[in-house]
Amino acid sequence: MTALMALLGVDLAVPTYSTLSRRQAHLSIALPLRPAQGPIHLVVDSTGLKVYGESEWKVRVHGWSTRRTWRKLHMGFNAETGEVVAQTLTEAKYDDASQAKPLMEQTPAAQAAPIEAVIPPQKNATTRKAKRRYRHIEARNQRVEAIEGMGRKRWEKQVRYHWRSLAETGVARYKRIIGPKLRARALPQQKSEARLGCSIFNRMIHLGKPET
Numbered sequence: 001m002t003a004l005m006a007l008l009g010v011d012l013a014v015p016t017y018s019t020l021s022r023r024q025a026h027l028s029i030a031l032p033l034r035p036a037q038g039p040i041h042l043v044v045d046s047t048g049l050k051v052y053g054e055s056e057w058k059v060r061v062h063g064w065s066t067r068r069t070w071r072k073l074h075m076g077f078n079a080e081t082g083e084v085v086a087q088t089l090t091e092a093k094y095d096d097a098s099q100a101k102p103l104m105e106q107t108p109a110a111q112a113a114p115i116e117a118v119i120p121p122q123k124n125a126t127t128r129k130a131k132r133r134y135r136h137i138e139a140r141n142q143r144v145e146a147i148e149g150m151g152r153k154r155w156e157k158q159v160r161y162h163w164r165s166l167a168e169t170g171v172a173r174y175k176r177i178i179g180p181k182l183r184a185r186a187l188p189q190q191k192s193e194a195r196l197g198c199s200i201f202n203r204m205i206h207l208g209k210p211e212t
Contacts, residue, residue: 025188045167
């Protein structure tokens, strides 16, 4: 970077890597978003990002290592534009359900609305009975009964289950463009790095995605 500043003829001090790393933990990064014309459909998926782990060959030969670490990037996409509307980076032990509220809090003009689970049960699933009333069991029984009544394909079309592919496609594009690894070592810096990657991802969509 020092050589680059000299070539540009800019008299600007270049901080060291350690200084940049410390500042990165407190960096505020906004996701560039195009104004939405109405309510948006948010599709969510997550993916693992590798952090300073040993090579795949070493792990395969010698087994799991304590220095082999992963982070989980949870991403909420606008189904219409493909933009990353919200994101969180957590340790690998956190699932998508635990990040639903943080993702919704980042969504512009988010309004409280009933959430319907569209998780398909197993093909041989039957209704469950419980001594107490549990909302998740009731919702599962409703899905089982609906599939038995109209068939799995028709049910998936009715609840728009195929929209999950939009989130999977967005995650695949992120990993191809930004990469499957995090270079920072500490979690605060890794969160800034992942959010910066999502910001770059959105800018590339604005510049290069055709409107068809």
